Amino acid sequence: MSIDIFLNLTVRGLTTGAIYALVGMGIVLILQTTNVMNFAQGDTGMFITYLAFFMITTAKVPYSLVLILAIAAGAVVGLLVERFMMRSVRSRSHLSLIMLTLGLSLLFQGLAAFLFNTEPRLFPPLVSGDPIKIGPVILGRQDIVVLLAAIVTFGILYLFLYRTKQGAAARSISQDEYAARVLGIPTPSIYMLIWAIGSAMAGLAALLIVPRFSLEPSFMGLVQVKAFTAIVLGGMGSVFGAAVGGLIIGVVENLVAYQFPAIKDSFMLIVIVIVLLVLPQGLFGKGQQRRL
Template sequence: MNILANLALRGLATGAVYALVGMGIVVILQTTNVMNFAQGDTGMFVTYLAFFMITTAKVPYSLVLVLTVVAGALIGLIVERFMMRSVRSRSHLSLIMLTLGLSLVFQGLAAFLFNTEPRLFPPLVAGDSIKLGPVVLSRQDIVVLLATIIVFGVLYLFLYRTKQGAAARSISQDEYAARVLGIPTPSIYMLVWAIGSALAGLAALLIVPRFSLEPSFMGLIQVKAFSAIVLGGMDSVFGAAVGGLIIGVVENLVAYQFPAIKDSFMLIVVVIVLLVMPQGLFGKRQQRRF
């Protein structure tokens, strides 16, 4: 029982990262109707910047965390302003292909600037694991869980308690009507791209100490994040968060007994759920975004 509890809680920490990436994808998707396939590699690229800030410039970790989020947001602003906006009137497939190309650009830039040699990223929080009754959690897992809870709360307040959040939800319902009402859609597009990309940077920084830092390290995590939003419902930030946590827990429990199928098992579960509930666990049959 103790083993299962530990596996489940560690799975929650992993799933929290899937949730962060997934929430960023959903925020962009539901406002701009663009599926951002460069989400993971945006986080990867800014994590390289964070690595050199820590190891070379000796910048304190707390400041690196802030700078990583800011760098992700700036990348999102630049991508929306100078790339997505110029092709928005073209086909939806063109927008998707642009994000796929952007993903390859980030990987190529990382390989060119930093080379492909795997690097060990220093842990977020030093110190022994913390024992909570029968459960033992690393300090890093606790930080990841707390960060995800805080981000979800802030994102909820933004969407439902601010004018900009209300504008984003209005655009997601009917862009034309939002324009008629005077909502500055270009500014809102830039804002949601900044938020989504900032979440990508945060998620990558939180998970990278478990991996080696290399240009492809966020690839599988992005696949899991896509699975999370499909499982939870693509019309809801809440669904993305819950979907990510479910995937993290289930794959960790499966990996304990059947490590060879841990990555494929959850994809099978997602397919089964979609066959029964095409809208996902928390999606609405009638489109009601966010």
């Protein structure tokens, strides 16, 4: 592998990894604060992408507005899910909560397939035009947008968690939910807020990656598996870990696919088993506690 190819694969891997990071950060945010492992994260994004698709193609809404509307739609979905599903079963076992999100994921898939049929659709990229050459690296314009969006999202999330009182409240809940309630933090509204942010991130991530695939009900399935792998690699405990894990998975995946195409698809499984055997706390894990 020449150094040029290596660089190109790495940078391209970073853009894919940025998507895994976005999905993974949303999952960790929700997991750490509300103790729900959201297996519907990917399909929430998928469903919102369908809505965005029809806004663009049928309603001819400008792209930038669609982006904002999609993020807003994600937030609304998150609010509804928390308010009408998760709230009433919060005290149930982890297993029940996982099952609930699996049901939700199936519901989104079914709705998308039933309402819009399963035929793959081409989703127009956010930006078009010739790829940009930076030194030896050639990068598509959409890839640059993806990278920028991921960086901006990460920045906003960081500011939210460490500079706002709602963010501090979310972190406090992830460390000691009982203490947070005793202190009079309105935990239900924090849960709603976190679900809204997490689901909005799902919508954004799906919208950014869909031009690489085609729009169909299953397109987020594999992305979500990789996001989960990123979380395990990052230690499941921190949003930061999920972000770094996502980037690593994106890059390594790209390099592996080039060098050892035979194990391209089973690569996730290998990563997970090795991480769990050798580094069970992940790269940034602090043990089993819930930490943001």
